Amino acid sequence: MPLLAQTPRPATDATFLFSCDVHACLVSADSLSPNCADEGKTDAALLRHVAAVNAVGGLVWPAEIDGKPSGLASAGTRIATPLGLVLGGDMTDDGGGQVKVPGEGRQLQQFASRYQQGTGPDRVHYPVYNGLGNHDLDQDGAPPHLDWYRRELRDYVELNHRSTVFYKAPVPVTNYDIDSDNYSWDWGGLHLVQLQRFGGDDTKGAISGLPWLQQDLSTYAADGRPVVLFQHYGWDQFSTEHWDPAAKTFDPHGAGPAHWWSDEERAGLIATLKNHNVVGIFHGHEHPTPMIYNREGYDIFKPIATFLGGFALVRITDTVMDVALAHAGQSPGDVVFTHAFSKRL
Template sequence: MNDRTFLPLSRRALLTNILSFGVVSSVRPVFAATAAKSPWPPIDATFLFTADVHTCLVSGGTLSPNCEQEGKTDANLLRHVAAVNRIAEFDWPAEIGGVATGLAGAGQKIATPLGIVIGGDMTDDGGGQVKVPGEGHQLLQFSSRYQQGVGPDRVHFPVYNGLGNHDLDQDGMPPHIDWYRRELRDYVELNHRQTVFYKPPVAVANYDIESDNYSWDWGGLHLVQLQRFGGDTTKGAIGGLEWLGQDLAASAADGRPVVLFQHYGWDAFSLEKWDSAKSTFDDEGSGHAHWWSDDDRAALLAVLKGYNVVGLFHGHEHDTPMIYKQGDLDLFKPIATYKGGFALARITADYMDVVLAQAQGDAGDVTFLKAFSKRLG
């Protein structure tokens, strides 16, 4: 373990920390005006996206089986935290590997991010619980690194949490079948859902209690967290497509740009189906879907039709930085968090710049891997 070790906290202590960070650490977004006139507020939002954190502690300093070999260590997460915390010290790259990036903001200083969005698999094993319901060490490890705070051990920006299959798929020991899922969903809700009496550390404008999907705005930019995927009904989840349709109708019918975040994408791994000839799931199979189905994807795209969705960020596949398209939808998938990966985006009323990056070493150095830019409006 790194000498900056994770210290387990009780739930009461965790909630106390959540509440205190909500009061003293929130960042008030500042949006630059743009020359172009539009029916929505000005937009100049810089943010980070990362997925597949896979915290792996199951007790004090013990990792789940195979986590050490796979690199799912606290030391690697600390390297990732160091890199994202230093991101505003760098410039938007003009070149990557000797090739011009074409970024609209190439050469400009990167602004302090308004937040870091998590694209699922915050934990490796449903929060890290064991046979009897209790505080999950993996969830506590996640919160000790990816909840806004000060110092070198945790991120310095507001965190927008999202769940993936590793967070939600595992069943607990009977009779506590849903304990793992409930704890992870509770964590998301406690961090984001505001009420008359409770102010979370990162309050959002619209939170759906049923699906745990939520949305918020940075100026005229509308952002939506869809958890595992929009419309998910796996393992008792309540699909949120009706909520999503209502949210977009209320907040984005004027044509403002919309950004979506979820765990699954349109990459080959996310699209795996059962291959009966090989008795496994792969990208050559024609049987039932491993993660989400053709119908699932069609249903989500149907809800999005007619809105100005400028990008969808996702995770799930760990090794390959991807910038690609599905029809008219631009998709972005960084390398897994525990491997140092993240995406950096800047969206204004005029353009969208995205760079995929990777942490290098213990000092917070960053390597830029891929770049994307398009005009908006």
């Protein structure tokens, strides 16, 4: 019998943005959660970030950073209009903005007013791919509505990304897992996966998405195409700290329980990725330190927090991956590049 014709893999040339730790903080029309103002989690800071990410398309990939060659394959070329802004968790500071009786939180309203695609200077101009973190999911509501805030945030993600026969999502994706709220989509020959707090999360009543992830990669990335993952927790010292009984705190040297996610949970995720072409993992959680590092053979990237102005600019083609970490400058629309990474694929 004749061999079935194989569908060729689409060409890849995808430029996109990644940000993490928005921490929308409004709890009323003009007041913030405690300590937010001191930490810089203000609406003015988010507007500064929005102006910077909106200005990226049409700029030039940096040939130099701090007076040294950037090493980027795209250096000196025009930056394409980003296909989207992907978020790596902590969209809000307090579970969407807690209220005593179930209702839409002000923090989620503030987040949507800045990070749902729109026009004008106060909204992101690209499709936004939402991701949840510990600040979105860890807090319990007032009894008897303990899970209201988690449900509110998960509903927001689902309604933005999961289309049905009867409903067209604003930013539809290819594969959405109702149990874990993990989802995936493709830009040309690039496969992208949002894992929310972390791949395999089963805390606070969450259902692990690892079986879904294994099936997703087998279905959509078995041909060896490049895969990019997004989640909140990383492999940095803060994300991997444990309880230290002697110091009576969580730190990188503790031998007690894990603070955020465990060694076993990380191993479970890594095992699920085996035999697939994961070219990069993007995460958040730690706020002030830009990071480009390698763990378990994977290149990992973390810009500084959104409320500090941070984001990553990424371009992936059939032959190369470029990542530039950046933050918003002092003037509206200014972009300052701080770190760069490039590799052949």
